[in-house]
Amino acid sequence: MxxxxxxAGRYLRRGGMLISIRPHRxxxxxxxxxxxxxxxxxxxxxxxTFEVNLEAADLALERVVDEGSFALAGVRSARFRSxxxxxxxxxxxxxxxxxxxxxxPRGGRARLDAMxxxxxxxxxxEVMESLVVNALxxx
Amino acid sequence: MNVTFNIxxxxxxxxxxxxxxxxxxxxxxxxxxxxxxxFVSLRRKRVLEIxxxxxxxxxxxxxxxxxxxxxxPDRPSIDEAIFQQHARGLSNIEFRIGSxxxxxxxGAPFDVALFSWSL
Numbered sequence: 001m002x003x004x005x006x007x008a009g010r011y012l013r014r015g016g017m018l019i020s021i022r023p024h025r026x027x028x029x030x031x032x033x034x035x036x037x038x039x040x041x042x043x044x045x046x047x048x049t050f051e052v053n054l055e056a057a058d059l060a061l062e063r064v065v066d067e068g069s070f071a072l073a074g075v076r077s078a079r080f081r082s083x084x085x086x087x088x089x090x091x092x093x094x095x096x097x098x099x100x101x102x103x104x105p106r107g108g109r110a111r112l113d114a115m116x117x118x119x120x121x122x123x124x125x126e127v128m129e130s131l132v133v134n135a136l137x138x139x
Numbered sequence: 140m141n142v143t144f145n146i147x148x149x150x151x152x153x154x155x156x157x158x159x160x161x162x163x164x165x166x167x168x169x170x171x172x173x174x175x176x177x178f179v180s181l182r183r184k185r186v187l188e189i190x191x192x193x194x195x196x197x198x199x200x201x202x203x204x205x206x207x208x209x210x211x212p213d214r215p216s217i218d219e220a221i222f223q224q225h226a227r228g229l230s231n232i233e234f235r236i237g238s239x240x241x242x243x244x245x246g247a248p249f250d251v252a253l254f255s256w257s258l
Contacts, residue, residue, distance in 0.1 A: 013248035135178035
């Protein structure tokens with residue numbers, strides 16, 4: 001990752017901007033059921049393999065700044081929410097994510113199904129995901 | 140499927156809402172360019188996008204950019220991106236199979252290098 005960032009820096013003009021968009025490392029995807037203005041948290045998804053990659057990306061960005069080839073211009077985090085009509089769409093949603101994909105913790109999927117069975121008519125499943133944008137300016 | 144967004148920066152936050160009819164694990168149209176342009180305007184810029192995939196994000200900002208070189212090692216994704224590019228009539232994008240490690244030195248340096256979910 002450090003090598004890729006260094007390479008990208010060689011293609012940038014002085015003062016040019018390097019932008020990284022990637023999933024947030026610590027804000028895990030959160031599943032909830034929403035109905036009638038209420039939000040009932042169900043669980044958060046796990047992806048330990050990918051979290052190692054995200055930590056390595058954070059460290060790589062820090063390293064090229066420490067090396068002096070870039071200056072940190074800013075960091076911005078954001079959340080986005082997707083709403084599913086029924087639990088069966090959950091599998092499709094997860095398959096749209098590039099591997100390694102997040103997964104439910106033990107008992108998480110059963111909890112979703114149980115809460116969905118007792119949810120009122122018109123309820124939806126909310127998947128809240130997070131991303132982080134790092135901006136580095138080439139020195 | 141409906142998609143909404145909440146952007147958090149330090150203690151400040153604001154909401155923006157985007158509606159999408161397709162099932163997607165990515166933010167809706169315009170959201171990521173909006174975040175990027177918080178730091179740098181892409182208008183009339185020469186952009187190098189690393190890990191462009193099928194051009195999902197590329198097509199959102201390319202109309203404002205001067206030129207885009209978008210690379211990805213996955214041939215089927217690049218083929219799909221080129222197909223979409225022709226369908227959209229965008230002539231300022233060059234999609235190329237490859238990685239940043241093997242990219243030849245360009246004639247002119249880029250203004251922005253964008254790692255789109257690829258670092």
